[in-house]
Amino acid sequence: QSVLTQPPSASGTPGQRVTISCSGSSSNIGSNAVNWFQQLPGTAPKLLIYTNNQRPSGVPDRFSGSKSGTAASLAISGLQSDDEADYYCAAWDNGLNGWVFGGGTKLTVL
C-alpha cells in the first residue's frame, strides 16, 4: 500500500481534460513539494511537473499541476493518444525521511 493515494485508473477521449488526484498527509504533501512523473510502457519515468506546478522545459503546457493542503492533482488538457501512460505523484516524507510515491494511475485514451 502506497503512502500517497492515487486512483488506479483514469480515462478520457481525445481533446478532453482529465485530472488525476494524489492524496497524502502533513508529513509529505502538506510539508513538501510534489512532483509528477509519466511512464510510458517499457521506459524510465519522465518528470512532468516539479515543485507542485512547474514544468521542465519541453513539457507541453497541456500538463499542469496544483497542490492544496495535503492533496495534489495533475491536469491534462487536450488529451492525445500518446498521453496514454502511467502517472505517478511523489513527495519527500519528513517522518519516513524518504521519497514516497503514489501507486500510479493508468491513463487510457478512449
Add this chain to the structure above:
Amino acid sequence: QVQLVESGGGVVQPGRSLGLSCAASGFTFSSYGMHWVRQAPGKGLEWVATIRNDGSHKYHGDSVKDRFTISRDNSKNTLYLQMNSLRVEDTAIYYCTRGLPMAGDHWGQGTLVTVSS
C-alpha cells in the same frame, strides 16, 4: 547532455549480494543529491535510497534498511548501491535519478535485478 547509466544487474540467488553502479555525466555530479528507485515487474515505483551531494547523509527505505547501502564517489562521478541478503521480493528494475532542485529530472535506463533460486 545529462546521462545516467546503471550497470551491475543480473540474476542472483536469495541471500546473496550484488552491487549496482550508476555512471553520471553531463553535469556537476558533486552538486546533486542522488536517488535509487526500483520497480518490481508490473508494479509501481518504490523509493530505495537517497544520498546527499557530498555523501554526508544517507537515507534508506524501510524495506531495504540494514541490507542495502547507498554510496558515491564524486571523483569518479559514480553512484553505488550495495545490496546484501537479497530476497525474492527485491526483484525489480533499479533506476538511479538525480535529486533537487528538480528531483527526478533525469533517470537512467534501469538495470534489472532478478533474485531467484
